[in-house]
Amino acid sequence: MTESPLVELDGVGVRIGSTQILRDVDLEVDAGEEVGLFGANGAGKTTALRLMATLIRPAQGTGRVLGADLTSPERYDVRRRIGMIGHTPGIFPELTLVENLLYAARVAGVPSERAGEALSAVGLGGAADRLAGASSHGMQRRTEFARELMIDRSLLLLDEPHSALDRDAVDLVEGLIARTAAEGGAVVVVSHDRDRINKIASRTVELAGGTLS
Amino acid sequence: MTTGFWHQVSAVVHRDLLRERRRGDVLWITIPFGAIALLLIPLAVGTDAILLRQIGPGMYWVIVMLFGVLVSVGKASNETLPQQDASALLGLDPAAGFVGRATSATLLLLIFEVVVGVVAVGLYDVSIIGIPWLIVTLIIVAIGLALLGTLTGSIVNSTSAGTALVPLLVAPLSVPLLLGATQSYEGLRLGHSILSWVLLMVAVVLIVAIIGVLTARPLQET
Numbered sequence: 001m002t003e004s005p006l007v008e009l010d011g012v013g014v015r016i017g018s019t020q021i022l023r024d025v026d027l028e029v030d031a032g033e034e035v036g037l038f039g040a041n042g043a044g045k046t047t048a049l050r051l052m053a054t055l056i057r058p059a060q061g062t063g064r065v066l067g068a069d070l071t072s073p074e075r076y077d078v079r080r081r082i083g084m085i086g087h088t089p090g091i092f093p094e095l096t097l098v099e100n101l102l103y104a105a106r107v108a109g110v111p112s113e114r115a116g117e118a119l120s121a122v123g124l125g126g127a128a129d130r131l132a133g134a135s136s137h138g139m140q141r142r143t144e145f146a147r148e149l150m151i152d153r154s155l156l157l158l159d160e161p162h163s164a165l166d167r168d169a170v171d172l173v174e175g176l177i178a179r180t181a182a183e184g185g186a187v188v189v190v191s192h193d194r195d196r197i198n199k200i201a202s203r204t205v206e207l208a209g210g211t212l213s
Numbered sequence: 214m215t216t217g218f219w220h221q222v223s224a225v226v227h228r229d230l231l232r233e234r235r236r237g238d239v240l241w242i243t244i245p246f247g248a249i250a251l252l253l254i255p256l257a258v259g260t261d262a263i264l265l266r267q268i269g270p271g272m273y274w275v276i277v278m279l280f281g282v283l284v285s286v287g288k289a290s291n292e293t294l295p296q297q298d299a300s301a302l303l304g305l306d307p308a309a310g311f312v313g314r315a316t317s318a319t320l321l322l323l324i325f326e327v328v329v330g331v332v333a334v335g336l337y338d339v340s341i342i343g344i345p346w347l348i349v350t351l352i353i354v355a356i357g358l359a360l361l362g363t364l365t366g367s368i369v370n371s372t373s374a375g376t377a378l379v380p381l382l383v384a385p386l387s388v389p390l391l392l393g394a395t396q397s398y399e400g401l402r403l404g405h406s407i408l409s410w411v412l413l414m415v416a417v418v419l420i421v422a423i424i425g426v427l428t429a430r431p432l433q434e435t
Contacts, residue, residue, distance in 0.1 A: 050298070053298070053302060055298055055301060055302075057434075076430075079301055079302050079304055080302070080303065080304035082302055083302065084298060084299075084302055086295050086298070088293065088294075088295045089295065090293075090295035090296050090297075090298055090299030090300075091296070091299070092228065092232060092296060094231065094232040094235040094236055095228065095231055095232065095235075099228075099231060103224055103227070103228045104299075104303050106220065106221070106223070106224035106227075107221050107224045107225075107300065107303040107304065107305045108303045108304055109220070109304075131235070144299075147299075151303070
């Protein structure tokens with residue numbers, strides 16, 4: 001890990017259509033940090049995560065993630081090192097849980113053996129052949145965490161990671177967060193649960209009206 | 214560790230074919246509807262065997278065009294934003310995604326062409342002539358429609374205009390394919406060379422493929 005800060009936003013604004021979602025956002029996230037991001041519904045939390053995931057470009061200001069400028073093509077090269085788990089699972093309901101991970105492994109160039117190992121690590125070894133669409137929301141989220149375990153990520157972006165998870169799964173999530181930070185990566189966690197985030201985050205920031213405080 | 218372009222293409226093809234096997238959109242919905250459409254035409258124009266034999270090939274290609282584009286547009290636009298984000302963060306090259314989706318659509322369209330073709334032969338008493346060239350034509354049309362539908366699906370995904378754009382985008386580019394396919398069959402029937410029509414279709418395929426690959430990244434990033 002050589003790029004620090006891993007996330008560097010300077011006066012960033014994001015517009016979607018004619019709506020200004022984020023304005024004048026300044027944020028630095030250093031290697032080893034676990035940052036909690038709070039905000040009311042519609043405050044722009046998900047947009048902020050997608051921005052840090054390099055999936056949208058800033059309309060104003062400058063930003064770098066893992067050393068890549070958010071407005072230049074170099075951002076494509078760092079995407080594989082960024083993991084994001086949003087509200088809605090980004091897995092395919094028609095595939096089984098293990099098929100979802102095998103697809104991820106093949107695209108990311110990870111050995112396929114890791115798919116089964118990762119699924120076992122999140123406690124879903126016995127449900128590998130269950131269709132994702134027929135699995136509970138909690139199992140789908142565990143599968144997404146398995147994907148992030150399988151691929152070495154330097155930056156983890158988690159949107160309400162504790163929702164729909166039982167106690168064991170919460171422990172897994174918190175283990176993944178701690179491991180990523182301990183290995184020199186960084187984690188940004190969006191949540192409404194201040195108590196829980198205060199326990200795991202080294203720093204918290206609040207997003208209100210599209211700006212950080 | 215990096216992964217190759219074609220490795221990613223094969224991952225997308227495998228994923229899409231698994232999804233289709235479980236959903237059955239093409240096998241259990243599109244193919245039966247295509248067959249029913251071919252069945253309805255004789256009811257509308259009458260059961261004149263000579264007339265049906267004359268219009269049969271044209272009707273077959275029209276059905277293949279209409280349903281084929283719908284198949285590939287549907288396949289290209291059935292990913293949610295979180296699914297697209299997840300694939301992007303796995304490092305999926307958008308061009309590999311485009312080629313993969315078009316390849317899986319091609320395979321499904323080939324099945325569609327064969328099954329509906331059998332129905333057309335049965336209902337319209339269409340002669341099967343020049344089998345090697347006919348196979349070449351079927352493959353080129355399947356590839357062309359798959360590319361066209363996949364490109365259209367990508368454009369639809371990236372704009373707010375939605376599916377209203379589909380007919381406007383598809384019509385100009387599918388016409389050369391329809392012309393090429395119908396004229397190739399007619400040429401085979403009359404014993405003429407069909408090379409120029411095949412080359413026309415190949416040119417369309419290449420143009421759409423190049424546009425699709427080159428615009429895959431900008432369309433994804435829109």
